[in-house]
Each structure stands twice: as C-alpha cells, then as structure tokens.
Amino acid sequence: MAIRRGRGVAAINYPTGMNLGGDPTQALVHSTPTGNFMVTLSSVDLGQGMKQIMAQICAETIGVPTDRVVVDTADTDTGPHCMGTFASRGTHRAGNAVIQAAKEARQVMLEVAAEELEVNASDLETDGQGNILVKGAPQKSISIFDVALSAHFKRGRSISGRGMFLIPRSYPEKETGAMKPSTCYAHACTVAEVEVDDETGEVTVLTVKNIFEIGRALNPKMVEQQLVGGSWMGISHALYETTEPYYPNRDHGGTDFNQYLMPGPGDLAQTEIIVLERPSADGPYGAKGPGEMCANPQIPAVANAVFDAVGVRIDTLPITPERILRALKAHAAN
Amino acid sequence: MAKVPVQFTLNGSEKAEFIDSGTTLLHALRDKIGDTSPKGGCHQGTCGACSVIIDGELRLSCLTLAETCNGAAISTTSGLSEGGVLHPLQRAFLDTFATQCGFCTPGMIMAAKMLLDHTPNPSRDEVVEALSGNICRCTGYEPIIQAVLTAARSNSQNAA
Ligand code: FES
Ligand code: FES
Numbered sequence: 001m002a003i004r005r006g007r008g009v010a011a012i013n014y015p016t017g018m019n020l021g022g023d024p025t026q027a028l029v030h031s032t033p034t035g036n037f038m039v040t041l042s043s044v045d046l047g048q049g050m051k052q053i054m055a056q057i058c059a060e061t062i063g064v065p066t067d068r069v070v071v072d073t074a075d076t077d078t079g080p081h082c083m084g085t086f087a088s089r090g091t092h093r094a095g096n097a098v099i100q101a102a103k104e105a106r107q108v109m110l111e112v113a114a115e116e117l118e119v120n121a122s123d124l125e126t127d128g129q130g131n132i133l134v135k136g137a138p139q140k141s142i143s144i145f146d147v148a149l150s151a152h153f154k155r156g157r158s159i160s161g162r163g164m165f166l167i168p169r170s171y172p173e174k175e176t177g178a179m180k181p182s183t184c185y186a187h188a189c190t191v192a193e194v195e196v197d198d199e200t201g202e203v204t205v206l207t208v209k210n211i212f213e214i215g216r217a218l219n220p221k222m223v224e225q226q227l228v229g230g231s232w233m234g235i236s237h238a239l240y241e242t243t244e245p246y247y248p249n250r251d252h253g254g255t256d257f258n259q260y261l262m263p264g265p266g267d268l269a270q271t272e273i274i275v276l277e278r279p280s281a282d283g284p285y286g287a288k289g290p291g292e293m294c295a296n297p298q299i300p301a302v303a304n305a306v307f308d309a310v311g312v313r314i315d316t317l318p319i320t321p322e323r324i325l326r327a328l329k330a331h332a333a334n
Numbered sequence: 335m336a337k338v339p340v341q342f343t344l345n346g347s348e349k350a351e352f353i354d355s356g357t358t359l360l361h362a363l364r365d366k367i368g369d370t371s372p373k374g375g376c377h378q379g380t381c382g383a384c385s386v387i388i389d390g391e392l393r394l395s396c397l398t399l400a401e402t403c404n405g406a407a408i409s410t411t412s413g414l415s416e417g418g419v420l421h422p423l424q425r426a427f428l429d430t431f432a433t434q435c436g437f438c439t440p441g442m443i444m445a446a447k448m449l450l451d452h453t454p455n456p457s458r459d460e461v462v463e464a465l466s467g468n469i470c471r472c473t474g475y476e477p478i479i480q481a482v483l484t485a486a487r488s489n490s491q492n493a494a
Pocket of ligand 2: 047432433434435436437438439469470471472473
C-alpha cells in the first residue's frame with residue numbers, strides 16, 4: 001500500500017454559445033441629456049463581469065471613457081430580448097449586439113455634432129475622452145456633453161441605437177449529418193499532477209497547469225480571475241461535487257453544504273494559468289467565450305492522472321475514494 | 335405572538351426594533367433594519383456568508399437569535415468604510431480581484447477582519463484557517479487569500 005503519483009493531460013475544444021432554434025441577443029443604447037450612455041440588456045451579470053465588459057465595448061465603439069457608460073440589465077420582462085447568460089455566450093452574443101447598437105448611436109451623435117460644427121459627419125472623429133474633433137483640425141471640436149444637450153433640447157434627436165446579434169439555427173445535412181453547431185471555439189489544455197493513496201482511495205491534486213485560448217481578453221484581470229476560479233471548480237467537479245453519488249438512485253445525495261463537498265481554501269492545488277489570445281473572426285473585438293470552458297479540461301486531466309497513478313480508469317464523476325477502491329479491487333481480481 | 339423589543343448598536347449607531355421571538359439576527363438585520371450586507375447562503379451555519387462581529391467575536395447571524403443581542407455591539411461589512419474611504423480589506427478585495435458574484439464577500443471580509451484585528455501579520459496558513467468556515471463558489475479562494483495578505487501588508491505599512 002502506497003501513495004502513488006500520476007500525471008494526466010487533457011485538451012478541449014469549446015463552442016461559444018449554443019445552437020437550438022437560433023441564438024439571438026438584442027441591445028439598446030441611448031444617451032442621457034448630459035452625454036452619458038445607457039446600455040439596456042436582458043443579459044444578466046451573474047458575477048462574471050458582464051456589465052463591466054459591456055460598458056467597455058460600448059465605450060470603445062462610441063468613443064467615450066468607460067465610466068461614461070451605464071449598463072442596465074434590470075429586467076428580463078421589459079428589456080431587449082436575450083437568450084440568457086449561459087453556454088459562455090454573454091460576451092460574444094451581447095457584445096456583438098452592443099457594438100451594433102453603439103455604432104448606430106455614434107452615427108447620430110456625429111450627425112448632431114456635424115450640425116453644431118457645420119461640417120460633414122464623415123469628417124469627425126472622437127478622442128476617447130468625451131470630445132468630437134474635426135479630423136486634421138482638432139482645434140475645431142465639441143464635447144459630447146454639448147452634443148447631447150443640443151440633441152435633446154435644440155435639435156430634437158435621439159442619440160440612440162438598436163443592436164441585434166443572431167447566430168441562425170443550423171440544420172444538419174440530410175446525407176452526412178454535418179452541421180455548424182457553433183461559429184466560434186475556445187480551447188484549453190490542462191496538465192494535472194495527483195497523488196493517490198491506494199489504501200484509502202484519496203486523491204490529492206498537487207498541481208494544475210492550464211493554458212486557455214480565449215480570443216481577445218477584453219479585460220485581462222477579469223479573465224484571469226474567472227480562469228483561476230474555473231480551474232478550482234473543475235477540480236471540484238472532478239473529485240467532489242455531486243447531488244447524485246449513486247445516480248440514477250437519488251439516495252445519499254448531498255442536501256446541504258455539510259454533505260455537498262467542495263474543496264475549501266486549505267485544499268488548493270498549486271495552480272498556473274496561461275492565456276493565449278487569438279482574436280476570433282466574429283467575436284466583439286475578437287473575444288470568445290471562456291466562461292464554462294475554464295472548468296472543463298481539469299476533469300479529464302485529473303481522471304488521466306489517476307489512471308497514470310494507479311492504473312484504473314474511473315469513468316463516472318466525481319472520482320471518489322470509493323470509486324477508486326472499487327476499481328482497484330476489480331482490477332486486482334482480474 | 336407578542337413582539338419582543340431588541341436594542342443594540344449596529345456599526346456604532348443605536349437600533350431598536352420589535353421582532354417576533356425566535357427571529358434570527360440575520361433576518362432582523364436584513365429585513366427589519368435594512369442592512370443587507372450579511373447574506374443568507376444556507377441559514378444553517380455552513381456557508382459563513384452571514385458572518386458578523388458581535389462584541390468582538392465572529393458569529394453566524396443565521397444561528398444567532400436577535401433577542402440574545404440586547405445591548406450588544408454589532409458590526410457588519412456595511413459599516414467598514416469611513417467617510418467614503420474603503421476599509422483596507424475592502425480595498426484589497428477590489429485591487430486583487432477577489433470578488434466575482436460577491437455573495438461570499440461580506441462574510442469573507444468579516445472573517446478576515448476578525449483575523450487581522452487579532453493577528454495583524456498572519457501567515458498564509460493562518461489566513462486559510464480564518465477563512466475555512468466560509469464558502470466561495472466563484473473565485474477558487476486563492477484571490478481571497480491574497481486579498482487578506484495584501485490588506486495585512488498595507489496595514490503594517492500604514493502603521494510603520
Ligand atoms: S447563512 Fe449563516 S452560515 Fe450560511
Ligand atoms: S465571489 Fe461568488 S461566492 Fe465568492
């Protein structure tokens with residue numbers, strides 16, 4: 001009886017969003033009288049940072065600082081339609097919709113500025129600081145604050161835009177069954193090192209090294225925090241979490257945090273994260289969806305590491321001491 | 335059922351309420367007094383999201399009856415900032431990206447405050463121990479551990 005070490009690797013290919021009856025998200029953008037911008041969405045921020053990212057995308061597109069944008073995701077009853085925040089689709093789908101809405105709003109903003117400055121709208125540019133300048137003659141400028149006041153009180157214009165992003169439904173080809181389930185894939189690879197006690201079946205994850213290819217990281221610190229948390233969650237799925245340990249039998253399922261186990265702050269594997277940025281062709285500013293993917297590759301990597309350590313394949317999650325011991329017993333009997 | 339009066343200080347200000355006997359402090363704080371910074375994650379003492387400090391002790395407000403708090407001094411995360419300046423722990427949680435959905439954050443911060451009040455320069459193991467009663471779904475804990483260590487460092491720099 002001994003503590004045995006093993007190392008496992010796994011790589012995954014992860015679709016952004018889903019393809020059921022088509023996958024739409026809509027967005028509306030409008031300016032307040034003082035030249036701040038509201039983004040209205042039904043896409044909900046669950047803590048992954050949706051609001052921050054949408055504010056960045058809107059600000060970048062209109063040409064204002066991020067703190068001039070407010071994102072309102074208050075009500076899925078009354079907001080523009082969104083399929084929801086799941087399937088790693090939020091940034092990709094809602095982000096594209098926000099770009100389209102913000103472009104339309106920007107166009108109206110430039111038209112109003114053009115009237116104020118008595119130039120062509122196509123000769124105008126934004127400085128990203130809240131001003132609109134004449135290209136090549138930046139001394140001729142107007143603040144977005146003044147443009148918004150003018151639009152609201154003088155010219156009767158609504159500086160606003162509508163955005164819609166739809167991935168249409170893809171039907172399988174009759175002959176081959178081929179279809180296009182997604183337009184955008186993120187990728188990840190994990191190497192996990194474990195120790196398995198072949199007497200108790202206990203697994204300790206020593207290190208997890210993850211590399212994630214996620215398109216452009218629109219907010220690198222927030223990407224990192226999601227990937228670090230996701231890596232932990234992947235290990236938790238691999239070794240601990242289940243509501244149905246004897247599925248399909250529901251007996252002995254955890255009903256609270258005493259029985260539904262997760263690794264705590266004392267059980268952390270040494271974790272490494274590397275981000276590769278390969279901008280996607282159809283993502284907002286090149287982004288893909290790293291959300292769910294970040295908790296996936298650790299699971300097969302840990303399973304492979306367990307196999308490497310003690311020579312048994314566990315094909316049911318989570319990989320509990322009980323499953324390992326049963327598999328070792330069966331293995332010895334053969 | 336007759337209501338019971340309770341009186342305590344919350345983050346330094348006097349509070350008085352009539353509550354149903356058996357009301358938890360968590361319920362009284364959130365739904366009677368309107369301090370929603372303690373969160374109800376499990377209501378059975380297993381997640382730590384409802385942690386508050388009562389007379390200098392870290393307590394789970396979901397397992398504390400409000401009527402046992404008469405005359406007590408209670409602090410919650412909502413009372414930590416002073417004049418709009420965030421508490422060093424709050425600052426550190428922001429700076430190190432130690433919060434995502436934020437549900438565990440107030441409990442984590444109270445547990446960490448308790449630690450730093452008694453152990454201003456904790457080791458990593460001491461931080462882990464202090465946070466071990468608090469569950470987080472999102473962060474993987476490492477950023478939270480780093481936040482507490484960062485706050486301890488910035489405290490000792492300010493003191494020096
Ligand atoms: S709500 Fe009190 S410990 Fe979970
Ligand atoms: S940040 Fe979501 S539970 Fe900790």
